[in-house]
Amino acid sequence: MDVRILPTPGLKGEIQALSSKNYTTRYMLAAALAEGTSTILYPARSDDSDAMRRCIRDLGAVLEEDGERMSITGFGRRPKDVKELNVGNAGAVLRFLMAVASLVPEVTFVNAYPKSLGQRPHDDLIGALGQLGVQVEHNAGKLPITIRGGNPKGGKIRVSGAISSQYLSALLFLTPLLDEDSEIEVLHELKSKVVVRQTLDVLKQAGITVEASDDLMHYRIPGGQRYQARTYTVEGDYPGSAAILAAAAVAQSDVTVHRLREDSLQGERAVVDVLRMMNVPLTHANGSVRVAGNGKLKAGEFDGDAFTDGVLAMVAASVFAEGTSRFYNVENLRYKECDRISDFVAELRKAGADVEERRSEIIVHGKPEGVAGGAVIDSHYDHRVIMALSIVGLRAKEPIVIRDAHHVAKSYPNFFEHLTAIGGRIERLEG
Numbered sequence: 001m002d003v004r005i006l007p008t009p010g011l012k013g014e015i016q017a018l019s020s021k022n023y024t025t026r027y028m029l030a031a032a033l034a035e036g037t038s039t040i041l042y043p044a045r046s047d048d049s050d051a052m053r054r055c056i057r058d059l060g061a062v063l064e065e066d067g068e069r070m071s072i073t074g075f076g077r078r079p080k081d082v083k084e085l086n087v088g089n090a091g092a093v094l095r096f097l098m099a100v101a102s103l104v105p106e107v108t109f110v111n112a113y114p115k116s117l118g119q120r121p122h123d124d125l126i127g128a129l130g131q132l133g134v135q136v137e138h139n140a141g142k143l144p145i146t147i148r149g150g151n152p153k154g155g156k157i158r159v160s161g162a163i164s165s166q167y168l169s170a171l172l173f174l175t176p177l178l179d180e181d182s183e184i185e186v187l188h189e190l191k192s193k194v195v196v197r198q199t200l201d202v203l204k205q206a207g208i209t210v211e212a213s214d215d216l217m218h219y220r221i222p223g224g225q226r227y228q229a230r231t232y233t234v235e236g237d238y239p240g241s242a243a244i245l246a247a248a249a250v251a252q253s254d255v256t257v258h259r260l261r262e263d264s265l266q267g268e269r270a271v272v273d274v275l276r277m278m279n280v281p282l283t284h285a286n287g288s289v290r291v292a293g294n295g296k297l298k299a300g301e302f303d304g305d306a307f308t309d310g311v312l313a314m315v316a317a318s319v320f321a322e323g324t325s326r327f328y329n330v331e332n333l334r335y336k337e338c339d340r341i342s343d344f345v346a347e348l349r350k351a352g353a354d355v356e357e358r359r360s361e362i363i364v365h366g367k368p369e370g371v372a373g374g375a376v377i378d379s380h381y382d383h384r385v386i387m388a389l390s391i392v393g394l395r396a397k398e399p400i401v402i403r404d405a406h407h408v409a410k411s412y413p414n415f416f417e418h419l420t421a422i423g424g425r426i427e428r429l430e431g
Contacts, residue, residue, distance in 0.1 A: 001406040005393025006425035011253040013422035017236030019044040025052045027232040030206040031072035032056040036229030040070040047410040051090040089113040099170035102134040102149030111143035116381045125167040128159040154180030161190030169199040176208045176225035184219040191332040194267025238268035239309035240412040243387035246317040249280040253293035268310040299323030304330035312388035319353045321366035331360035338380035350375040374398035383410040
């Protein structure tokens with residue numbers, strides 16, 4: 001499905017934030033690794049969470065859903081011996097399950113998206129699994145990947161955090177189940193530390209003990225632990241809501257998004273602070289963010305590693321800011337569903353934005369008067385790109401068309417419904 005985004009003079013209304021994709025997938029995995037039945041309240045529905053649903057079922061978990069409630073009876077330390085798993089285009093699900101799959105004799109992760117997830121590297125996790133005695137057959141670090149495990153051994157593990165924190169999270173889910181104690185040392189640097197804190201939060205809720213250093217670079221994990229069956233409540237999702245908040249910021253608006261906790265551990269909670277720094281009128285209280293946008297934004301400089309999945313939405317907002325904005329420390333965006341620096345910058349230019357890229361930066365020379373638009377945009381099969389380009393389309397002088405916009409369902413299936421509900425002018429172009 002393609003969509004046409006038409007210039008939109010104003011936005012107004014209230015919406016409930018969708019449930020957090022990151023927490024949903026982590027809770028589902030923790031429930032699957034437990035012996036007994038766990039309950040998850042308000043689980044997210046998205047391509048990524050559906051991929052986790054499908055794969056843990058294949059591995060032997062029993063799932064039942066009734067409205068906003070999901071129950072999962074886990075397989076504990078003994079996932080079912082399956083030969084093949086398909087994670088779709090879900091990178092985090094793939095990496096978490098590569099670690100869990102080391103508990104079965106042999107399983108192959110197929111390459112269902114050769115132009116997206118199929119291009120992403122996993123070498124650092126492959127190397128770390130090798131330190132556990134797991135054999136991995138792969139295509140230069142990419143899918144398809146075959147895990148030959150069955151009896152991984154704990155011990156001292158080194159893993160790079162320079163590309164993705166998901167490698168570390170995968171090991172943190174696996175190592176408590178091993179017979180031996182483990183120590184994990186993170187090499188180089190650790191990207192997206194805030195997301196690692198989410199993983200540690202879920203592990204603690206699941207009854208797992210992990211000793212982490214203050215800088216999150218060293219870990220001690222006792223072996224022989226068991227995940228406990230629990231009841232989990234999924235909070236609202238900041239990464240998806242960032243796009244709605246940015247849309248309100250660039251328009252004349254009065255938009256409120258509910259279910260966004262002020263004390264959330266989601267790093268993308270920082271987008272509220274970023275918008276404040278851009279002089280966007282907003283309030284955040286009692287779990288709701290209200291934006292009274294006037295379309296007037298101020299440029300700034302922002303460390304994007306603090307809110308990785310909100311960066312593109314904030315870049316889109318800065319397209320209309322007065323002055324030059326700089327988003328730095330974002331090289332890990334190059335290793336997502338697409339190269340979210342080069343590919344995104346190319347599409348922004350098509351829409352008329354004045355943007356530059358560096359290896360680990362996006363620089364935006366704002367155009368408060370708006371951009372020309374009138375372009376056909378490639379989504380690169382990336383949900384974050386789709387949402388961010390939609391924001392730009394609201395302030396374009398001529399409509400823009402986003403191709404393959406249905407891939408927004410990877411994290412936010414009802415994004416266009418929500419944007420339309422608050423006044424966004426969107427036309428679906430069925431192919």
